[in-house]
Amino acid sequence: QVRLVESGGGVVQPGTSLRLSCEASGFTFSTYGMNWVRQAPGKGLEGVASIWYDGSTQYYTYSVKDRFTISRDNSKNILYLQINSLRAEDTAVYYCARDQMLWSGGGGMDVWGQGTTVTVSS
């Protein structure tokens, strides 16, 4: 079945780095745009980064633009999120999610992982 499984979260100190992974299965990963969405404890959803199906173009929300890097390895069906200079406000559950529409993206996000938790604390 169609599945996304995130990993790489944990408890980390401020200023350090972390790489999150999202392993996709059950669909042709290389034909879909992908996204990272985070949710701070008790808060709403925030789209933080998106990437085209072929990895050629990335988008970031303004608040993370210089610290987050989204990438993908279509040969391994894995999406990544590199987070540098972690701050307390990055504490959240990080979800990866698939664009509903093939190739062009859009249509909302129709497949979500269960999320991986990042806690930034000294």
Added chain:
Amino acid sequence: DIVVTQSPDSLAVSLGERATINCKSSQTVFFSSNNKNYLAWYQQKPGQPPNLLISWASTREPGVPDRFSGSGSGTDFTLTISSLQAEDVAIYYCQEYFDTPGTFGQGTKVEIK
């Protein structure tokens, strides 16, 4: 950046009654070249990831009960649950995907009165 605002923040509705959630974007999310509104609705239950209910403002996703409907165009949108069921207790989010990454509304918590 597009700002998306939902109202109300929470509502309590009796079982079988109608629930209405509003979503307003600061800019139009209607794309005239394909005549589509780039607006989605999600349902999130505690401890679970969001679930896509409606895309393109009014297209119900497969498997979503027909008591859920979306309407609106341009900057103003509505999610309606025509007859609230116990399993509909959740937080509902709208999201514009006219921008990338798209912006979510702050969420509306729906409870049983």
